[in-house]
Amino acid sequence: MITKKGKPLEKIGLDAAVKIAEKGTHCGMCRIDFLGTGLCPSGKKHGFLAYWPQGRMELVKHLNEGQIKPTAKLLEIANSCTLCGICDKQCNFATQLRPEKVARALKDYVDTLDTKDLQVVPKDDILRGLCEIVGENWATNDPVIIASYVRSIIPPDAELNYYIVMPETTEQVAQIIKFANTKNIPFLPRSGGTALSVATPTILSNATSLEHGIVIDLLRLKKLEVHPESSSAIVGAGVTSFELQNAASKQKLRANVAEAGAHVCANIATTGVVTTWGNAYGCFADNFIDLELVDMEGNIKHHRDIDISNPYTTDHEFTNISLSPSYVITEAAVKLFPVFDDEDAVFVPFDNLEDALDMVLLLGKRGVGLSVAVLSYKYLAEFICPTPQIAKDFEDICKNYIKLRYVVDVICNKDDKKIVEELAEYTIDHAMLKNMILGSPKLASLKESEFMKILAEEQNPLKAIFAGPMRVHFEKGLDASPEQLAKVYDADLQDFFRKVYAKPEMSDVVWLHAFRILPSRLMRQRMTMGPGGAVWAGDKDHILKWVRMFADVGDKYHLEHALGFISPLDAGKFIYIEYDYFYDHNDPEVASRISKTLLETTEKSLVLGGVFTLINYLFKGIYRKEHVLYPLMKGLTKEEQMMFREVLHSILGEFEEW
Amino acid sequence: MVKFLSDEWIALGKQYMLEQLDPEKDMKHITTSILMIIEHVPPHDTTMNFYLELKEGKVNDFTVNTGATFTEKEAVFIIRGNYGTYKDILQGTLGTALALLKNRLALKGSKMEALKIIKPIDGVIESLRKITDEF
C-alpha cells in the first residue's frame, strides 16, 4: 500500500491494530475539527460511527475476536478511508494513538477476503420501517456497524441484536420513537458517546447502556445558528461543544460548554453543563432559553409549551435517580455571553487545599471572574502535558519539588484580575502559563535535576519560582517553544505539531478554557471516573470532609486518584466538586475496584448528607437549579442506607459488597 | 405453555399470587395498590390494565381489563410501559427498578415509596415468570 506522497506504508496485522484499538476510550476528538486539519472524510460522508476512526478501532477488536463476520459494509468501511492521516494528528494530540494504522490494517485485511464469503445480513421488518422514516442510507442492522457502537452505548458483552438509525430532523426522531414503541423495542439516543463510554467499563454499564433495540445516533441534527442580536444560538442535537464555541466566537460571543467532543444537547440533558464558567454563566436550566424535546411516546414538545406541567420540577430524595433521559432533546436555544477584549488568565498557586478552597469560596461569593476553579496538580499536568509520561514527571515535580499541589485558576477581565492579585501573595501570570505549556517537556525532564533539588530546599518553593529570583532561571530553563514541544511527537508528525503549537490559541489559556480541547487527555489510553457533585459552600469543614472521603476510598482500593476541580455555582452559594480515579479500562480487576469505589463513595456521600451526588445529578440538566439543589438531602438513616443498597442491587445486578 | 397476557395466563397468575406468595416472607406485609398499564399489546396494539391490591401482603384484588382508560379503582401507584418492557422484565433481562430508573416504565406516585416496595414486587414477578415463556 502506498501513501498519497508515494511512500510505501509499513504493513501491520489485525493483532497489532487491536493493540492500538484497545487503548482507545471513545473520547470523540476525531469527530471535531479542532486542529484545522478538516474532518475524517469517510466519517463525514457516511455518518455511522464505523466510518469514523473511533468506531473503526472498536470494530477491529470484534472482528479479530470473531464476534462479527465480514459483511459488504466492512469492505465499504475499509475502502472509504483515504489514508489522509487526519485521525493520526487529532488522536495524537489527545491520546498519542495512531488510528490510521488501524485503518490500514483493516484495508489489508479486507484485501484478503473473498467477496463470496461475506455474510449477508437480511433486512427485517424493523429495518424496513426505520428506512422508511430516514431513508435507505441512514438505518442499518449490519453487525459490523453495530460493533462500532460497543463500549459507547452497547455493553461489551452484548449480543449484537441492535439497529442503528441516524435521523436528520426532530420529526424523524419522533417517528422513530413511535415506531419503536409500537414494535415494543427499547431505544436510546447517542450523541458524542463520552459520558456513555466513561460508564461502560464499570458496573454502571448495566444501567446506562442499551441492552438491545434501536440506537438513535443524533449526529445528523446539525442545525447551528448564532443570533448575535439576542446573544443566543439554536443548536441541533448533533452539534458539539467545540462547534458551538467556534461559531459563537466568530461573533465575539462565548457558550458555556462541556468538553469539546460532547454534544451540547446531550450535555444539557445529562449534567446540565457543569463547568468552571458556571458561577458567571449558570448551570442547569440557566443554560438554555428553550428546548425542543421528543418524549418517550414520540410527541414533540417545547419547554415553552403552556400545557407542559411545570417543566422545571423534579422530585427530591436520594431515590431521585434517572439513568436514562426522559426526553430526547433535538434542539436547544442556548444563551451566549460576551467575550471581552481585556480577558486574561491568572493562576494562584497553593501547597494545600484549605487555603485554595478559601480563595475559591471568596471569589465565588464576590462574583469575581468568568471561569473560576481550584485544580489539583494532576488536572494541571494532564491538561498541559502532551504525553502521559511527561504528565507523570510534571506531576512529580509539582507535588514533590515545587509543592504546586493546587491552583486557583481564574479567567477574568482586567478589573477582576486586580482583585485576584490583591488577594494573593503571588500569582502565575499568562506569560508564565504559556511557558509552562510550551515548556512542559523540559520542565518534566528537570525531575531529579540539581535545580529542582535546590528549589525543593527553599522554604517556599512556590514563591521562589513564581515571584522570586528563581523565576528568570526557571523561565529560561524551560526553553519554551513550539519547536521544543513538537519534538515529543512521532518523527513524521513533528512538523505538523510545530505548526499547531505555533498557533497563538494553543498556548492561550483563555482560549483553551473556552474551547475545552484538553479534558480529553484525562482519558488518554486509560479511563477516568469522576464522581463528586454539588455541596453548599457555607460549611468549609463539611466540604473538606467530603473531599477526604473520596481520597480515603481511593487509597482503600489502591487507585491512582486526585481531586479534579472545585468550582463555585449560583453566585457562590454552591460548589461543584469532581474527584477523579484513573485506571486501565482493559483490566477487569481494576475496573471492578472502580465500581466498588463508585458505589462506596456514593453511599458514603449520601450518609454524610448535605451533598448532591453525581448519580443524583444525572439527567437533571433540564430543570432549574433551584429545584434540584434546594434543599439538599440530609444524611441517610440506617434504614434508608439499607434501602439504598437494595435499590443498587436491583438496578445494577449482583455485585460484591464493599 | 400459556401465552403471556392471555386469559389463561391471567387466571394462572392470580392463582400463583394467591397460593404461592408468602405474605410475610415474600410480600413483607405490604398494603398498597398498583395499576400496571401495558401498552402496545400485540397483535392488535391494545392497552391492558392490571390492577393489583395488596393488604398486609395478601392479594386483595386483581382486576384486568383492556382499554385506554381504567377508572374502576384508584391506585397508589400507576406504572405505565410498553409490552416489550414488561416482556423484558418478565423474562428477567430487565429489573423492575432499573426499568423505572431508565424511564422504560413511567411512574405516577412517589418514587421513594415505589422503590421501597420493589423487592416484594420483584417477588411477584419472579412467581409470574414461572407461568410462561411464550410471548
Ligand SMILES: Cc1cc2nc3c(=O)[nH]c(=O)nc-3n(C[C@H](O)[C@H](O)[C@H](O)COP(=O)(O)OP(=O)(O)OC[C@H]3O[C@@H](n4cnc5c(N)ncnc54)[C@H](O)[C@@H]3O)c2cc1C
Ligand atoms: C473528559 C471529560 C470531561 C467532561 N467534562 C464535563 C464538563 O465540563 N461539564 C459537564 O457537564 N460534563 C462533563 N463531562 C460529562 C459528559 O461527558 C458530558 O456531560 C456530556 O453530556 C456528554 O455528552 P455526549 O454527547 O458525549 O453524550 P453521550 O455520552 O452520547 O450521552 C450521554 C447520555 O445522554 C443521553 N443523550 C444523548 N443525547 C441526548 C439528547 N439529545 N437528549 C437527551 N438525552 C441524550 C444518552 O442516551 C446517554 O444516556 C465530561 C466527561 C468527560 C469524559
Ligand code: SF4
Ligand atoms: S486516515 Fe483517519 S481520518 Fe483519514 S479517512 Fe482514514 S480514518 Fe478517516
